[in-house]
Amino acid sequence: MSTIPNVLEYKCPCCGAGLKFSGAEQKLSCEYCGNTFEVETVKEYNASLGRTDEQSVSWEDAPTEQWNDDEQSQMRSYICNSCGGEIITDxxxxxxxxxxxxNPAVLPGNVSGGLRPDAVIPFKTSKEDAQQAFLKLCKGKPLLPKDFTAKHRLEKITGIYVPFWLYECSGSIDSQYKATRTHHWSDAHYIYTKTDHYMLSRGASAQFDGIPMDGSSKMDDTIMESIEPFDMTQVVDFDTAYLSGFLADKYDVEAKSGEDRIRQRVDNTFTDLLSGSFVGYSSVVPTSRQLQVKHSKAKYVLLPVWMLHTKYQDKTYVFAMNGQTGKMTGTLPIDKKRQWGWFSLVTAAVTVAVTLIQLLGQ
Ligand SMILES: [Zn+2]
Ligand SMILES: [Zn+2]
Known part of the structure; x- marks a missing residue:
């Protein structure tokens, strides 16, 4: 039998006061709130108090596959001397x-170093589809300058593969909570309140697949977000043949820098999952949690995007279309005069309505 020192060493799970060991009962009792406890329960509770929140991410392997000599000889790399972006193509x-x-000054060179993509979502839409989608976007826009459709120049439509990291990992969580259940009742003389204290322990584990992260700092995040989602079930093994006629942006964000994103995603999932398991308690307060993310793996995937650049009155407007689904995004120019015209038209309508109401009221 373990020896229990008769000192105020263990804290009461209910009120936090020091506990005393009662030899007769073989239990720990609290003189402050009057509760008695099994020794093991108290030990477990006190151990959980000492535990600090932990979260760790461990990697199985980072992508390491390199281009082979054959592939390297069939490919070109272009470096933009203005923004420093690097693109590759066949x-x-x-x-x-x-x-x-x-910037028109892109310097061709040979592909050297850098990882070979693992997978790709091939383009499912054509340059013509992108053009049609753009024209459709311009239709029925009351604020678009009248001469835009006639005068704008759709300068360039480029199919570009944007690098993405897709993460896979297994996660587990182990967490402890202090919870209470309170009941009230009364008789002719007194109102009673009974509070039961619980020490809860919850655990869960799950496998996560396909947590995405943009691997390019050059590609505008808001553009990418507005043309999502991509159907990741259509990912196929990478082959240089998919590059023909398209450009591919080279990743400049390392796979392992997604660690925070992975941890956050796993954490949020477990928090949602476990919060549904606390039913019927008056209060639940977490005391410690250990989050573990193991066997993280990253897949280097290329996603298809059509980039459209159009010029109108010396200003460039950028549009993008999801090369898989055809979803389009971009901001069209606004005619200031038409905006005012539109505004006064609305004001006039409101005035008429107000006048009518006043007339009706008379
Ligand atoms: Zn107590
Ligand atoms: Zn550039």
Whole structure:
């Protein structure tokens, strides 16, 4: 039998006061709130108090697959000397400008170093589809300058593969809580309140697949977010043949920098999952939690995007279309005069309505 020192060493799970060991009962009792406890329960509770929140992420392997010599000889890399972006494509496709900053000075070179993509979602839409989608976007826009459709120049439509990391991992959580259940009742003389204290322990584990993170700092995040989602079930193994006629942005965000994102995603999922398991308690307060993310793996995936650059009155407007689903995004120019015209028209309508109401009221 373990020896229990007769000192105020263990804290009462109910009120936090020091506990005393009662030899007769073989239990720990609290002189302050009057509760008695099994020794093991108190030990477990006190151990959980000492535990600090822990969260760790461990990696199985980071992607390491390199281009082979054959592939390297069939590919070109272009570096933009304005924004520093690097794009790659096969040797039958020429990059004549930077798809991000439009700088025409892109320097061709050989592909050296860098990882080979693991997978790709091939383009399912054509350049013509992108053009049609753009024209459709312009239709029925009352604030679009009248001459825009006639005068704008749809300068460039480029199919570009945007690098993404897709993470896979297994996560587990172990957490402890202090909970209470309170009941009230009364008789002719007294109102009674009974509070039961509980020490709760919860655990869960799950496998996570396909947590995405943008691997390019050059690609505008808001553009990417507005053309999502991509159907990740259509991911196929990468082959250089998919690059023909398209450009591919080279990742510049390392796979392991997604650690925070993975942890956050796993954490949120477990928090939602476990919160549903506390039914019927008056209060639940977490005392400690250990979150573990193991066997993290990253897949390097290329996603298809059409980038459209159009010029109107010397200003460039950028549009993007999801190359898989055809979802389109971008901001059209607004005619200030038409905006005012539109505004006064609405004001006039409101005035008429108000006048009518006044007339009716008379
Ligand atoms: Zn107590
Ligand atoms: Zn550039």
């Amino acid at each position: 040797d039958t496709t020429a990059a004549t400008f930077c798809p991000y900053c439009e």
